[in-house]
Amino acid sequence: MEVKLHDIGEGMTEAHICHYFVKKGDEVKADQPLVEVQTDKMTAEIPAPSSGVVKEIIVREGETIPVGTTVLIIEPIRSMIAKPKQSIVVHSQRVLASPYTRKIAREKGIAIEEIKGTGPSGRIMDNDVYEFMSQQNTKEYEPQKIQETTPQITNKEIHQEVIPFRGRRKQIAHKMSQSLKTIPHCTHFEEIDMTELILLKNSLKGRNLSISITGFLVKALSLALKEYPIFNARLDENNEQIVLEKEHHVGLATDTEEGLIVPIIRNVEKKNVKEIAEEMKVLSKKAINNELTVKDVSGGTFTVSNVGPLHGSIGATPIINHPEVALVSFHKTKKRPVVNDQDEIVVRSIMNISMSFDHRIADGATAVAFTNRFAQLIENPSLMIVELI
Missing domain, CATH: 2.40.50.100 (RNA polymerase II/Efflux pump adaptor protein, barrel-sandwich hybrid domain)
Structure with a gap:
């Protein structure tokens, strides 16, 4: 056999x-x-x-x-x-x-x-x-x-090091190349005022309810996707149609010793912020321990890359996780002087985001409207609460 x-x-x-x-x-x-x-x-x-x-x-x-x-x-x-x-x-x-x-x-x-x-x-x-x-x-x-x-092999005669190009690294390279060859990428950048959301998070923590900022961000994205479903879709070229997915299966790009992997939080549209944050912890641990199952990494409809915790990124041009339509990267949050509506200079916590989208399926104006709605929910957390009632 x-x-x-x-x-x-x-x-x-x-x-x-x-x-x-x-x-x-x-x-x-x-x-x-x-x-x-x-x-x-x-x-x-x-x-x-x-x-x-x-x-x-x-x-x-x-x-x-x-x-x-x-x-x-x-x-x-x-x-x-x-x-x-x-x-x-x-x-x-x-x-x-x-x-x-x-x-x-x-x-x-x-x-x-x-x-x-x-x-x-x-x-x-x-x-x-x-x-x-x-x-x-x-x-x-x-x-x-x-x-x-030790994967590195030293050639003593010509003083070179050779790193094996195989396994997950080779698979990632293949998928990224496929995405860039297939999808006409367009990336735009935005600044999000995180001050009010950070205050809300700290307030909840004082009441023994610890929820990560990323949990709020993922939920806000799901709320925005309900209004702009074109970014939670896939292109069916054979049948010449764009399929709008009703369920929000959000992938979280995770860095591990074996390379990048994207576990999926399923049905984000049906879960509250606490449930999302708890599931993120479980999936992150499974990814680091290499314990993810096929179901954990399959069927994503939208991907998030949170590089903010690395404290070294203010922008990027992320590659879309084919066959998805878009990917959003969250970069580091930094306190900056900002001019408010009263022309006063105040200190606010500002986060940069990068959004790459498939220009075959959506245009820049729609992408900007989507991130504007996302920013509105994050900068005014009370609006997010109203949406969840």
């Missing part, structure tokens, strides 16, 4: 073979993890479709292959009873751990089966690996870490 790389994510065309959990001759059970692969969106495991023996491993670790490629071959077992007991090498119970946790164990040179998990149902957590490592003497595994995790 051929075990092939199947489509495990929306728009996936290829994947990088990270690590095999089995070797030739191993006996496996149905649903047992065989190999860990990485796409532009996630790290995932390919399970055994049925019980059998690994007859041949065709693709080597480190290779990038297209969907449909045969990864390994499993030979079915006709009679489990007839086989000698000592020949069975199947794990009696699958080790529960995320791909990211398994990766940490491999980098430290630790057999994950030796670790006792403290998570639900005995699941092995990141801290369990570090605790086991400290007990076994960290220095013992440091050479292994250096050998396996």
Whole structure:
């Protein structure tokens, strides 16, 4: 039986073979993890479709292959009873751990089966690996870490460094290139007065209700999208029509060790600010720990990039997450002197935003109207409250 790389994510065309959990001759059970692969969106495991023996491993670790490629071959077992007991090498119970946790164990040179998990149902957590490592003497595994995790290769003769271009980085490059080649990007910039919203946030915090600023921003975008649905759409060129999506599935561009990934907050239009903020925390943690599922990263209709916390950006020309229509970047908030309606100079907290949109589908005037409405809601939080009643 051929075990092939199947489509495990929306728009996936290829994947990088990270690590095999089995070797030739191993006996496996149905649903047992065989190999860990990485796409532009996630790290995932390919399970055994049925019980059998690994007859041949065709693709080597480190290779990038297209969907449909045969990864390994499993030979079915006709009679489990007839086989000698000592020949069975199947794990009696699958080790529960995320791909990211398994990766940490491999980098430290630790057999994950030796670790006792403290998570639900005995699941092995990141801290369990570090605790086991400290007990076994960290220095013992440091050479292994250096050998396996350092991706740079130095050519001593010509004094160059070569960084492997594969895995998620290669997938991201492919998707960004596709977006720029397909979509005529147009970007405009705006300033948003965050002062009143910050005051509201601090007031709620004083009442033991801590909600992130981004939660308010995402909700305000959803309210604006109701009035300007053209930015929550996709272009169906084959049928020559623009499809306006009724549901707001907002993607949050998240920077991780493996590269950029975009988990999705689903149905933002139906959720309050508190629910949005709490879901953001959960998704952010899953993204950092490489625990996102296909559902977590699929079906987005609008994307947000919050680079403000990095404290180094005042503007950008973000690339649209194809096939979406638009993307908004939030940049750092900074106190500035501003002239108010009474011609007085006052200090206000100002945030820059950048909005890229598909010029085939929308025009500049509509994009400006959209960000003006967004700014109105943020600068006057009471209007947002009225919209939610």
